[in-house]
Amino acid sequence: MTMRATLDFLLHDWIDAASLTARPRFADHSRETFDSVLDTCERIAREKFAPYNRLADTEEPRFDGERVHLPQATHDAARAYAESGMLACAQDYEIGGMQLPCVVEMAANSFFSMSSVSMGAYAMLTSGNASLLMAHGSPTQKAVFARNEFAGRWFGTMCLSEPQAGSSLSDLATRAVPDGPDFQDDPLGPRYRLKGHKMWISGGEHEITENIIHLVLAKIPGPDGKLVPGVKGISLFIVPKRLVDAEGRLTGERNDVALAGLNHKCGYRGTTNTLLNFGEGRFPVRGGAGAIGYLVGEPGRGLACMFHMMNEARIGVGLGATMLGYAGFLASLDYARQRTQGRPVGPTGKDPASPPVPIIEHADVKRMLLAQKAYCEGALALALYCARLVDEQHTGESTAADEARLLLEVLTPIAKSWPSEWCLEANSLAIQVLGGYGYTRDFPVEQYWRDNRLNMIHEGTHGIQGLDLLGRKVLMDDGRGLKLLGQRMQASITAAGALPPLTEPAQALGQALARLGAATRAAWAGAQPDEALANATPYLQAFGHVVLAWIWLDVARCALVCRDRLAPDFVDGKLAAARYFYRYELPRIEAWLGVVASRDRTCLDLSPQAL
Structure with a gap:
């Protein structure tokens, strides 16, 4: 199955993006117009970005003392993106926009991130810059600066x-x-x-x-x-x-x-x-x-204004990390299907007279591929869910809009950090699937890893995201955002628990949610901030895994509900990825939350000289 099949499933079956067309802002659109946007962006990414991704890596920017030189392909790709109208696609018609939902914009941009994330970064930065000015700039600043950026005249x-x-x-x-x-x-x-x-x-x-x-x-x-x-x-x-x-x-x-x-x-x-x-x-x-x-x-008030751009950029960083992981997954999957090596271990051992088999037949290779699938498809679902919350915040009725705002506050650190860590791990596994070949420049997977390694750093490191989550987001409004997220998870647990194949993971998510809540309370129970926050990054990791377990439970539920109109292998793949996440990944939270709940002081008390 292609990435597009998963994207369409998440966008239309899981999120039901077409339901947004009932709202006045999106009334001119339909599923057909959404699909047309995706088709156009997929084509531009395939023709203008993907063929030159390696070129952009090997011919990096060069400064001659007067000007910076970039490959012509980067200029051509940026021009093609600007001409597509995607820079202003979510903006009002009056300023040249298409009034597309944010969730469709994110889905469309996933093609560019997968094809060449570094060539597409100029557009992401420009869109965020102009959106900030539309929110906080004067009428003249919007007209002069933001509109020229949306038009692609300036970056x-x-x-x-x-x-x-x-x-x-x-x-x-x-x-x-x-x-x-x-x-x-x-x-x-x-x-x-x-x-x-x-x-x-x-x-x-x-x-x-x-x-x-x-x-x-x-x-x-x-x-x-x-x-x-x-x-x-x-x-x-x-x-x-x-x-x-x-x-x-x-x-x-x-x-x-x-x-x-x-x-x-x-x-x-x-x-x-x-x-x-x-x-x-x-x-x-x-x-x-x-x-x-x-x-x-x-x-x-500059920092408050800048965070408008930074929060949008953080979701974009998470999506970029996701699609780099996805690109590595697809490359290693294709390789594993073609590369023959070794023989399966049967009931009586290996038969040396039998021909070698594709390495995808080996259980450990399947493990590495399934891990990549679980990381990348789960992260893509998370990014789209957050983008759907943006649409709800801007176009929903007042109660729903406020709930979307709160959920976004809590989920943004996860939307940035979780894909940055685990889709990078997916890239590492892709290299491992290819073995020695993966470590050479003859194959693209080593570049995907190098490109992705930045995403744990920029727009706020893991440490900063952890401090933001445990030190601010879960506490704000007396914990109302965290409670709201818990309610959403409980609703998914109830819905999935009614389906026999999902009873076990639904129960596991309920237990994980309770464990997360207990650790959150224990971290702050009478603690000073330095003690409570000493293990903020393990808290971030555990929180992210609980969120992704929730995402996978609901995606699996949707796949089961829609299985009569989906390909059997497609459904089986989603269920297998969900099962992998619950059996191999979710148990990790015990160690992470253990040091949080006990307020372990190993790192806090360590003398710098001891290192």
């Missing part, structure tokens, strides 16, 4: 990290000062001059588009000239590479944003990754010193 970035601060945003040192006495009067927004350095900026320099719109976090000094400590002093600015007027026309003047260097990465090489200097004087702008930036929203 965008997010500039958070700094060399000395990394992920510790409270320690940002980039400064923004008002640009003269009339700084409030610029039609593009209050105008500031920025000075500082930003690190790890994906898409930070290229010539794919005529302009790059940087969204930059910086601090506005107080009356004493000092930066406000902590995150409350952070503001958000639009800093274009090339200056524009209020009509969106290039003025011909370069902004003082300079490339300090490219980062040379293990994988994900098709996306430029940069160190940028703002206001160093390499491209001085008339009227003052520093790069010109326009304030977005209110001063001191």
